[in-house]
Amino acid sequence: MKKIILSVTLMMAVFAAFAQTTREIEDINDDNSWLKLGLNLGVPVGDIGDYSSFAFGFEVAGQFMRTDNFGLGAVSGYTKYFKNSDVAGTQDFGAIPLGLMLRYYPEPSGFFVGTDVGYTFLTGDILSDGGFYIRPQVGYHNYDWNIFAFYNQVFTSDPAADIQTIGVAATYNIRFK
Structure with a gap:
């Protein structure tokens, strides 16, 4: 997993280094910044897959295109992990x-790669309150939509409570005016 994190970070740094023109935060307009609202659906894998059968959630993000190809922003949301009905005593969380x-968007419309990194707070009856997360993704985008596949992992203080999910998501872009 450390190799994946290092690879994605290095990839983003290389893409940013080759960028031609950069924008300052004061340059936000409807051509380079937007709010993303979407839904995700996932399947828990690893140990957590024994306790949860699927995950469904929503996400919200604000994105600023620092260059024509590199975007950055803040992301949040909520994902509910539904209990596995075959295992007694499990709870949703x-x-x-x-x-x-x-x-990173190579073209104005087409495939993209990216990642989200940060902290995930866990709610409900689970062994941890949260932990560092990373969510690499690859997908397709156009002016209005992003559709992508992702892998999400939350690293908790108790490795037995790490949460791993493979899923798909779609977000709609609402332009800042």
Whole structure:
């Protein structure tokens, strides 16, 4: 997992280094910044897959295009992990991420890669209150929509409570005016 985190971080740094023109935060307008609202659906994997059968949530993010190809922003939301009905004593629980969003868009429309990194707060009957998370993703985007696949992992203080999810998500872009 450390290799994945290092690789994604290095990839983002290289993309940012090759950027031609950068924008300052004062330059926010409807051409380079937007609010993303969306839904996600996931399947818990690893140990948590024994206790939760699927996850469903919403997400919200504010994105600023620092260059024509590199976007950054803040992301949050809520994902509910539904209990596995085959295992007695399990309960639903929730995850509230608060993180930094990094995206690389090679073209104005087409495929993109990115990651979210930050801290996830866990709610409900689970062994941990939260932990560092990373969510690499690859997908398709256009002016209005982003559709992507992701892997999400929350690293808790108790490795037995780490949460790993594979899923898909779609977000709609609302332009800042």
